[in-house]
Amino acid sequence: MPVQVIRGNRSSLAALVIGLALVAIAATLPLWAPEESASAWMREFVEIACYFIFAMMWNLLAGYGGMVSVGQQAFFGFGGYVMLMLGNLANVNPFIAVPLGALAAALIAVPVSYVAFRLQGGYFAIGTWVIAEVFRLSFAQLSVVGGGSGTSLTALRGIEKSTREMATFWMALACMVAAVALVYLFLRSKRGLALLAIRDNEIAAESQGIAVGRMKLAVYVVAALGAGLAGALYFLGNLRISPDAAFSINWTAFAIFMVVIGGIGRIEGPIVGALIYWALNKFFGDYGTWYLLGLGLLAILVTIYFKQGLWGYAQERWGWSLFPTRRTLKS
Amino acid sequence: MIETLVSTLAQGLLLGGLYCLFALGLSLMFGVMRLTNTAHGDLIVLMSFVAFTGMGLAPTVAGGGSLMPFAVMAVMLPLAFALGYGLQRYVLNRTLGRDPLPSLVVTFGLSIVIQNMLLELYSADPRSIDTDGLNTQSLALPGGLAIGVLPLIILLLAIAATAALQWLFNSTRLGRAFRAVSDDREIAELMGLSANKVYALATAIAFVLIAIAGVLQVMRTTVSPSDGSIQLLFAFEAVIIGGMGSFWGTLAGAMLLGIVQQIGFRLDPGWGIWFGHIVFLLVLVVRPQGLFPKTRES
Numbered sequence: 001m002p003v004q005v006i007r008g009n010r011s012s013l014a015a016l017v018i019g020l021a022l023v024a025i026a027a028t029l030p031l032w033a034p035e036e037s038a039s040a041w042m043r044e045f046v047e048i049a050c051y052f053i054f055a056m057m058w059n060l061l062a063g064y065g066g067m068v069s070v071g072q073q074a075f076f077g078f079g080g081y082v083m084l085m086l087g088n089l090a091n092v093n094p095f096i097a098v099p100l101g102a103l104a105a106a107l108i109a110v111p112v113s114y115v116a117f118r119l120q121g122g123y124f125a126i127g128t129w130v131i132a133e134v135f136r137l138s139f140a141q142l143s144v145v146g147g148g149s150g151t152s153l154t155a156l157r158g159i160e161k162s163t164r165e166m167a168t169f170w171m172a173l174a175c176m177v178a179a180v181a182l183v184y185l186f187l188r189s190k191r192g193l194a195l196l197a198i199r200d201n202e203i204a205a206e207s208q209g210i211a212v213g214r215m216k217l218a219v220y221v222v223a224a225l226g227a228g229l230a231g232a233l234y235f236l237g238n239l240r241i242s243p244d245a246a247f248s249i250n251w252t253a254f255a256i257f258m259v260v261i262g263g264i265g266r267i268e269g270p271i272v273g274a275l276i277y278w279a280l281n282k283f284f285g286d287y288g289t290w291y292l293l294g295l296g297l298l299a300i301l302v303t304i305y306f307k308q309g310l311w312g313y314a315q316e317r318w319g320w321s322l323f324p325t326r327r328t329l330k331s
Numbered sequence: 332m333i334e335t336l337v338s339t340l341a342q343g344l345l346l347g348g349l350y351c352l353f354a355l356g357l358s359l360m361f362g363v364m365r366l367t368n369t370a371h372g373d374l375i376v377l378m379s380f381v382a383f384t385g386m387g388l389a390p391t392v393a394g395g396g397s398l399m400p401f402a403v404m405a406v407m408l409p410l411a412f413a414l415g416y417g418l419q420r421y422v423l424n425r426t427l428g429r430d431p432l433p434s435l436v437v438t439f440g441l442s443i444v445i446q447n448m449l450l451e452l453y454s455a456d457p458r459s460i461d462t463d464g465l466n467t468q469s470l471a472l473p474g475g476l477a478i479g480v481l482p483l484i485i486l487l488l489a490i491a492a493t494a495a496l497q498w499l500f501n502s503t504r505l506g507r508a509f510r511a512v513s514d515d516r517e518i519a520e521l522m523g524l525s526a527n528k529v530y531a532l533a534t535a536i537a538f539v540l541i542a543i544a545g546v547l548q549v550m551r552t553t554v555s556p557s558d559g560s561i562q563l564l565f566a567f568e569a570v571i572i573g574g575m576g577s578f579w580g581t582l583a584g585a586m587l588l589g590i591v592q593q594i595g596f597r598l599d600p601g602w603g604i605w606f607g608h609i610v611f612l613l614v615l616v617v618r619p620q621g622l623f624p625k626t627r628e629s
Binding site: 256304 | 367369432440442564567601602604605608611612
């Protein structure tokens with residue numbers, strides 16, 4: 001009996017069309033936005049894009065790779081610092097330095113993984129946190145980038161403000177689309193299937209001939225690349241970096257929040273989570289400590305009562321899937 | 332030269348005593364139920380602030396000056412026990428399973444809640460409590476060496492707590508239950524143990540240790556709401572350096588961490604903590620099972 005492998009559905013096609021339309025609308029923002037608010041909107045978008053890319057990569061690492069790290073800010077900050085150092089010290093155009101910063105984060109992830117992979121489960125999480133602290137303390141001693149108080153991205157001097165803002169905005173949009181596409185295509189590929197197998201049962205996957213160790217390393221490096229990209233992009237928009245801001249645990253805390261609320265282990269999760277985070281931040285961000293307290297409480301409640309997150313709930317209930325990575329067999 | 336060396340070593344050992352008290356609760360919770368409590372450091376800080384408030388509420392007993400913090404501690408221990416029991420029984424037990432993510436997210440969320448609650452209640456100012464001079468007294472040892480009385484008390488308490496915990500684990504019914512649910516939860520439940528209750532007792536005991544550590548920390552130095560994460564990391568490093576599953580190993584790991592940090596501080600004040608982290612990572616690479624891993628009793 002011939003068996004048909006179904007890999008998409010109508011809603012995924014619709015999602016693709018709507019997604020492309022949204023990207024097109026966003027890309028033309030400088031054309032249609034009211035002049036007085038365009039600059040602020042673009043800045044806000046860049047910031048959210050960085051959070052989103054970072055959360056997307058955390059989702060790949062934890063939700064698909066099964067590696068729950070609370071030290072991804074190491075790569076975020078590293079990407080940012082490399083971008084800034086290339087721009088300030090080596091006279092590289094900062095916009096070109098952004099992907100280079102991401103690459104540097106991916107490269108450093110290889111030796112870092114050698115240490116981090118000695119630990120498993122919860123201890124892996126705290127171990128990666130220690131590694132991120134080592135990054136922070138090391139950069140705080142580097143006087144060439146201002147030590148503990150940080151420094152500014154002076155390489156962008158001489159570029160007009162509106163040009164700079166627009167270029168940063170388009171770059172953020174492109175990086176966001178690229179991050180979604182990268183993760184989506186990766187998960188739909190043969191390697192993605194192997195990754196899902198590892199997540200579900202590592203020993204069974206290994207016995208089927210999947211090189212578990214190499215696969216985990218690949219995911220770790222890709223996640224570091226994405227985190228580095230987010231960091232380089234963030235500090236390109238921010239124009240100022242300091243070790244405490246670059247290697248703050250809050251980056252990972254917000255990523256965990258977005259992914260857990262949206263639904264871990266599905267691409268839609270961080271998208272939904274980032275939107276919710278953006279809305280909450282917009283309306284309640286001014287409450288400071290109370291707002292953070294509420295976020296922490298919400299993460300606890302969702303984890304206990306809504307294990308699959310909001311999108312996971314919707315998917316179970318209505319069968320929605322915008323980015324199908326499953327293969328369904330139909331005879 | 333020799334004097335500096337001896338003094339650095341002594342300071343490191345004393346600091347290690349404190350780290351050991353930080354670490355024992357973490358080690359216990361991980362050992363019994365594979366639960367990594369990322370709120371561990373923030374709970375220590377919470378206990379420090381409870382002690383701070385307790386000192387304010389307590390009637391000033393004439394002459395009882397430096398004993399007051401210990402009286403507050405004595406009142407806090409049963410409360411900490413109850414808090415730990417309840418938290419594990421009604422919240423954390425729901426997060427346990429093969430997947431480490433739920434427990435990590437919940438304890439991480441808890442850490443954010445505690446930190447921001449303390450910020451709201453006490454502001455970001457560092458706080459300390461009055462020990463009536465106990466924290467500045469020192470003992471003169473032969474050879475011109477002087478060591479603080481309070482750090483010495485902390486070290487002795489750490490050794491006592493380690494011994495007590497090891498005894499509890501090896502020689503009591505409760506300890507046997509701890510080991511049983513740790514080895515195989517299902518079989519232990521078939522034998523009539525309630526894993527949920529055993530877990531709750533483990534966390535309750537861990538919270539008692541957390542309370543002791545928190546009170547001693549705020550007696551020794553100032554504490555502010557954001558100190559929790561670094562205390563978690565030191566505790567974690569002590570556990571891993573010492574080797575999982577052995578409380579004496581945790582004590583030894585804490586001592587080593589304390590000494591390494593002191594040497595680092597002596598070389599350059601900016602690099603002390605960095606130096607401790609690096610030695611921890613080196614241990615991880617060279618000897619991932621830790622220096623003194625548990626040897627299974629036959």
